Amino acid sequence: MKAIITVVGRDRVGIIAAVSAMLAEVSVNILDISQTIMQENFTMMMSVDLAKSSVSLKELKAKLNDIGERMALVINIYNEELFNSMHRV
Numbered sequence: 001m002k003a004i005i006t007v008v009g010r011d012r013v014g015i016i017a018a019v020s021a022m023l024a025e026v027s028v029n030i031l032d033i034s035q036t037i038m039q040e041n042f043t044m045m046m047s048v049d050l051a052k053s054s055v056s057l058k059e060l061k062a063k064l065n066d067i068g069e070r071m072a073l074v075i076n077i078y079n080e081e082l083f084n085s086m087h088r089v
Contacts, residue, residue, distance in 0.1 A: 009073035011042040
């Protein structure tokens with residue numbers, strides 16, 4: 001299954017490192033990544049492949065939530081098909 005991860009919050013050192021390191025630990029492959037800084041705000045969108053993940057989607061959401069709480073970020077993960085359906089015009 002492919003998914004989209006979004007990350008939003010105040011810019012600080014280590015955001016990409018924290019998210020990508022955790023994904024690597026649970027064998028989630030990053031397919032594409034886009035990030036930008038808008039004034040002092042950090043935004044990132046990642047396309048990931050969960051096919052070889054060593055954790056369930058529920059566990060992955062919890063791990064992302066832990067990073068979000070620790071770093072004062074809003075992190076969400078969506079099934080790619082659902083995400084694309086939600087954002088069609």
